[in-house]
Amino acid sequence: MKQSLELTVNGQSHELLVDPHRTLLEVLREQLGLTGAKEGCNLGDCGSCTVLLDGKPFLSCLVLAVEAQGREILTIEGLSQNGKLHPIQESFVQHGAVQCGFCTPGMILSAKALLDRNPRPTEAEVKEALSGNLCRCTGYVKIVEAIMETAKT
Amino acid sequence: MRLPRFEYLSPKTLEEATALLGTYGNQAKILAGGTDLLVDLKKRSSIQGSRRWGKKERGPCYVIGLKGVTGLTRLKYSPGETLSVGPITSYADVADSTIVKESYPLLWQACRTFSRPQIRSAGTLVGNLCNGSPSADIVPPLIALGAKARVISARAEREVPVEEFCSAPFTTVLKEDELVAELKIPQPAEPYGWSYQRTTKRTAEDEALVVVAVLLEFADRDKTVRRARIALGSVAPRPSRALESESMTQGKKLDEALIQKISETVAAETSPRSRSDYRRLMTSYLVRKALTEALGN
Structure with missing residues (x-):
């Protein structure tokens, strides 16, 4: 049976009817049209569906939409302000840290969760923060560089 | 891979949750963080999974989420x-x-x-x-x-x-x-020492091949062991204590020779299901490392 729920995504509140076995990833992509969070493995291994719930990184493929109620959900679509890229996004562009782009939303949100808590991380801390995000283009070096550069500014 | 259909129940108290479990029994499953349960349900509902588990075992009809009960993360x-x-x-x-x-x-x-x-x-x-x-x-x-x-x-x-x-x-x-x-x-009794060691196949995120947790409670500042607990994971059908190794530390001061002896004994206290030679070797090595570290921690 569908349940009615209210989700707060990128500061906007949405009222939805959702089947309880639907994941947050499915609802974001299919009901809200927010396709920034990617479906990779869909089993919690790859990190491409990473979103922030109350500032912490979660795998949206392993969160039931009904359990995301009452939390601040941030997806990659909510990062730029008034058409201006977030500094982490800007740095990814500058450093060529985007190759095929599939892992990028998850990488950037994991980086944001880290930098919000720890604005001056070491390289080891950056790598640890990204340990749940796989890049199949193996472009890790530039991704880490891009985040380290953001942390300096 | 999608989740199978189920009904989601959201009790407001733990009493309500246990009442629901009482009513639905094995038809229901408690959902905590979801990192095991939801993966398992997705696998069961997949084509491959339904071959392995059969249609009847596709999963619970009721999932009881505890997020609606206040104070349970505290x-x-x-x-x-x-x-x-x-x-x-x-x-x-x-x-x-x-x-x-x-x-x-x-x-x-x-x-x-x-x-x-x-x-x-x-x-x-x-x-x-x-x-x-x-x-x-x-x-x-x-x-x-x-x-x-x-x-x-x-x-x-x-x-x-x-x-x-x-x-x-x-x-x-x-x-x-x-x-x-x-x-x-x-709360462990002061003074005490501890160590946590683990090894995996490749990266730190992989499933553990060996887990060792050591807690040494000392009788006094000169580190005579009053009580030791050496717990092992992934080297037997269930996580367990290495009781013989623990008893070897009783009332002793751990020196290199004794630590060496314990690390040999502990390998025999494991019963790994796979990669047993490697797991035994690593248990031995990690227990030696853990005991040495616990003396300094």
């Missing part, structure tokens, strides 16, 4: 006595706690190095225990600390030492209508 600490971990306290909750960092460094270390950030945000300690995996990362530290699980149902309440909680791979002593309401972790 850590409660009575100084010098016990730490209480809630049924849906996450690894991140523990890793972020300065109280745990200062008073339970062994638990803190295990939680902050567990898996990856996304799994630490969602996964819960009680969930890790209830999943009953032989390689559960958090169970050996809980055993080393002498933790107990407070188990409740609509009809009764009991306490189970964590070392007795798992009975076989992915099997626990929990009955159909029971849930873990709390983990109670006694």
Whole structure:
């Protein structure tokens, strides 16, 4: 049976009817049209569906939409302000840290969760923060560089 | 891969949750962080999974989420006595706690190095225990600390030492209508030393091949061992203590020769199901490392 729920995504509140076995990833992509969070493995291994719930990184493929109620959900679509890229996004562009782009939303949100808590991380801390995000283009070096550069500014 | 259909029940109190478990029994499953349950359900509902498990075992009809019960993520600490971990306290909750960092460094270390950030945000300690995996990362530290699980149902309440909680791979002593309401972790007696060691196939995020948690309580400042707990994970059908190795430390000061002897004994206290030579060797090595580190910690 569908349940009615209210989700707060990128500061906007949405009222939805959702089947309880639907994941947050499915609802974001299919009901809200927010396709920034990617479906990779869909089993919690790859990190491409990473979103922030109350500032912490979660795998949206392993969160039931009904359990995301009452939390601040941030997806990659909510990062730029008034058409201006977030500094982490800007740095990814500058450093060529985007190759095929599939892992990028998850990488950037994991980086944001880290930098919000720890604005001056070491390289080891950056790598640890990204340990749940796989890049199949193996472009890790530039991704880490891009985040380290953001942390300096 | 999608989840099978189920009905989602959201009790407002633990009493309501146990009443629901009492009503639905094995038709229902408690959802904590979802990092094990939801993966398992997705696999079961897949084509491959339905071949392996059959249609009947596709999963529960009712999922009971505990997110709607207030206060269940809370850590409660009575100084010098016990730490209480809630049924849906996450690894991140523990890793972020300065109280745990200062008073339970062994638990803190295990939680902050567990898996990856996304799994630490969602996964819960009680969930890790209830999943009953032989390689559960958090169970050996809980055993080393002498933790107990407070188990409740609509009809009764009991306490189970964590070392007795798992009975076989992915099997626990929990009955159909029971849930873990709390983990109670006694404060180790000062002075004490600790160490947490683990090894995996490749990266730190992989499933553990060997987990070692050591807690040494000393009789005095010269580090004569009053009580030792050496808990092992992933090297037997269930996480367990190396009792013979522990008894070798009793009333002794650990020197290099004794540590060497214990590390040889401990290998014989394991019964790995696969990669047994390697796991035994690594248990031996990690226990030696852990005992040496615990003397300094």
